[in-house]
Amino acid sequence: MAAPAAALPPLYLGFDFSTQQLKVLAIDGNLNVLHQDNVQFDTELPEFRTQGGVHIHSDGLTVTSPVLMWVKALDLLLDKMKRTGFDFSRVRALSGSGQQHGSVFWRRGASETLKQLDSAEDLFQQLQDAFSVSDSPVWMDSSSRKQCQDLQAAAGGALRLAEITGSRAYERFTGNQIAKLWQSRPEQYQDTERISLVSSFAASLFLGSYAAIDFSDGSGMNLLDIRTRTWSQTCLEATAPDLDGLLGTPLPSASVLGPVSSYLVHRFGFSESCRVVAFTGDNPASLAGMRLQQGDIAVSLGTSDTVFLWIQQPRPALEGHVFCNPVEQRAYMALLCFKNGSLTRERVRNQCAGASWELFSGALRNSPLGNNGNIGFYFDTMEITPAALGVHRFDRDDNKVSSLSPEAEVRALVEGQFLSRRLHAERLGYSIIPGTRVLATGGASSNRDILQVLSDVFNAPVYSIDLSNSTCLGSAFRALHGLAEQSGLSFFDVVKNVPEPQLVATPHPTAAQVYGHMLKRYARLEERVLQETCP
Ligand SMILES: Nc1ncnc2c1ncn2[C@@H]1O[C@H](COP(=O)(O)OP(=O)(O)O)[C@@H](O)[C@H]1O
Ligand SMILES: O=C(CO)[C@@H](O)[C@H](O)COP(=O)(O)O
Numbered sequence: 001m002a003a004p005a006a007a008l009p010p011l012y013l014g015f016d017f018s019t020q021q022l023k024v025l026a027i028d029g030n031l032n033v034l035h036q037d038n039v040q041f042d043t044e045l046p047e048f049r050t051q052g053g054v055h056i057h058s059d060g061l062t063v064t065s066p067v068l069m070w071v072k073a074l075d076l077l078l079d080k081m082k083r084t085g086f087d088f089s090r091v092r093a094l095s096g097s098g099q100q101h102g103s104v105f106w107r108r109g110a111s112e113t114l115k116q117l118d119s120a121e122d123l124f125q126q127l128q129d130a131f132s133v134s135d136s137p138v139w140m141d142s143s144s145r146k147q148c149q150d151l152q153a154a155a156g157g158a159l160r161l162a163e164i165t166g167s168r169a170y171e172r173f174t175g176n177q178i179a180k181l182w183q184s185r186p187e188q189y190q191d192t193e194r195i196s197l198v199s200s201f202a203a204s205l206f207l208g209s210y211a212a213i214d215f216s217d218g219s220g221m222n223l224l225d226i227r228t229r230t231w232s233q234t235c236l237e238a239t240a241p242d243l244d245g246l247l248g249t250p251l252p253s254a255s256v257l258g259p260v261s262s263y264l265v266h267r268f269g270f271s272e273s274c275r276v277v278a279f280t281g282d283n284p285a286s287l288a289g290m291r292l293q294q295g296d297i298a299v300s301l302g303t304s305d306t307v308f309l310w311i312q313q314p315r316p317a318l319e320g321h322v323f324c325n326p327v328e329q330r331a332y333m334a335l336l337c338f339k340n341g342s343l344t345r346e347r348v349r350n351q352c353a354g355a356s357w358e359l360f361s362g363a364l365r366n367s368p369l370g371n372n373g374n375i376g377f378y379f380d381t382m383e384i385t386p387a388a389l390g391v392h393r394f395d396r397d398d399n400k401v402s403s404l405s406p407e408a409e410v411r412a413l414v415e416g417q418f419l420s421r422r423l424h425a426e427r428l429g430y431s432i433i434p435g436t437r438v439l440a441t442g443g444a445s446s447n448r449d450i451l452q453v454l455s456d457v458f459n460a461p462v463y464s465i466d467l468s469n470s471t472c473l474g475s476a477f478r479a480l481h482g483l484a485e486q487s488g489l490s491f492f493d494v495v496k497n498v499p500e501p502q503l504v505a506t507p508h509p510t511a512a513q514v515y516g517h518m519l520k521r522y523a524r525l526e527e528r529v530l531q532e533t534c535p
Pocket of ligand 1: 444
């Protein structure tokens with residue numbers, strides 16, 4: 001006879017609402033992964049007609065995702081889990097993450113709708129009228145340049161803004177998106193009763209009421225004072241009227257927000273005692289999933305590529321971001337974001353490697369370190385770090401060339417991406433010293449040949465955890481930690497028995513010499529590309 005659910009060991013769920021998909025992962029109290037599933041937006045929800053989870057508008061700058069697509073993805077994912085016999089009654093706590101910076105605008109009256117959800121119907125049907133803006137701006141958007149300039153002027157300059165909020169004004173940051181909405185569509189802004197990040201929006205769907213924005217994801221808005229961890233009045237006032245009330249009070253990332261909604265209890269059989277722990281950004285969640293320590297450098301190869309580190313003290317600069325740390329309240333994390341990551345690798349794979357990752361890997365294995373001096377810049381869409389556009393290829397003598405052989409093109413892309421990641425990390429003062437571990441994660445970290453190039457270019461050993469999906473794992477760890485923190489346990493107390501990341505690539509003996517030289521050339525050529533193309 002099956003054991004009653006109460007006698008079975010408890011489970012902890014981690015969700016990730018990322019750019020291209022919604023993922024979930026379940027762990028038990030011993031941190032073993034017991035279940036994983038996902039919903040791909042483009043292929044499983046084709047009615048929303050997204051590409052890579054987003055709509056790129058005709059101006060080439062505005063990028064949005066339909067908020068109801070995310071809602072429907074959650075319906076679908078929970079239904080899938082139910083069909084496979086997942087026992088929701090065992091879940092003691094859940095948490096999650098979302099792509100950073102994206103904004104969700106809840107229409108007046110939506111909090112009542114959330115409270116009165118009918119368990120006989122899905123969320124998609126019931127939340128049809130719950131949003132004042134149906135297309136949520138997402139992190140790939142770069143249409144708010146004017147609002148960025150205005151905010152920097154109001155704050156006393158770009159560096160002053162970075163000192164307050166951890167970043168100079170960035171177009172994708174939520175405050176600038178909110179300012180754009182207020183200026184261009186004031187009636188929609190006025191019809192809004194709450195503004196969420198993708199992460200706190202997702203948490204609200206589980207809570208059945210508005211979830212607080214957590215300090216870590218809240219740091220990606222150009223609105224939060226990262227030292228006092230309160231909204232900056234200067235930034236709020238420069239952004240839009242009555243914003244304080246629309247955002248709610250931000251909370252520590254490990255906060256237990258409350259029990260799951262009675263909707264989830266009745267529709268899926270969650271226990272009434274199952275707790276929702278604050279959701280955070282996908283990169284902060286990934287820091288938790290990899291159990292990043294001071295001195296490590298994380299390289300995430302998802303839709304975006306990001307490089308991030310654990311730092312003790314904020315040192316805001318004109319490039320890159322400082323976020324509040326998601327697992328240790330007194331610490332911070334530094335992050336660089338590169339927009340042309342996996343989607344650009346996919347485009348080159350399709351054009352040069354027959355749309356096959358196997359052939360793409362073969363091209364990397366069959367071409368020499370340093371690519372015979374060929375260097376490429378592949379900014380299919382306006383890059384964030386640095387702000388540049390277009391494809392630019394150079395031969396060994398720094399002459400511009402219009403094409404490379406397919407094999408050389410694949411290597412030029414991957415080497416160019418990692419030279420850029422290293423160059424910009426070093427410019428921020430994060431150097432690689434003996435003993436530095438590069439921790440790789442994200443979808444492309446399942447490709448060992450890509451990780452070999454990463455190891456060579458960084459001249460450092462590369463480690464990874466078993467799963468490329470560290471965001472969901474981090475969210476499940478954070479769910480467990482949220483409960484444990486109430487009895488005084490730290491995040492690292494909770495995850496101390498997780499196996500250490502495994503060594504997956506070590507640098508080739510000639511890598512230091514090849515890429516030491518190439519990095520200097522890359523920096524020079526990047527300057528040239530910027531001068532030629534800067535908008
Ligand atoms: N074998 C592989 N080699 C290189 N890239 C891969 C491989 N498998 C998956 N990917 C890349 O992983 C990306 C998805 O990564 P993921 O971290 O799941 O993204 P996100 O969380 O942003 O939705 C895909 O766009 C794909 O290009
Ligand atoms: O803008 C950033 C970080 O600042 C991006 O990293 C987004 O958080 C999207 O993440 P992925 O879906 O690519 O993981």
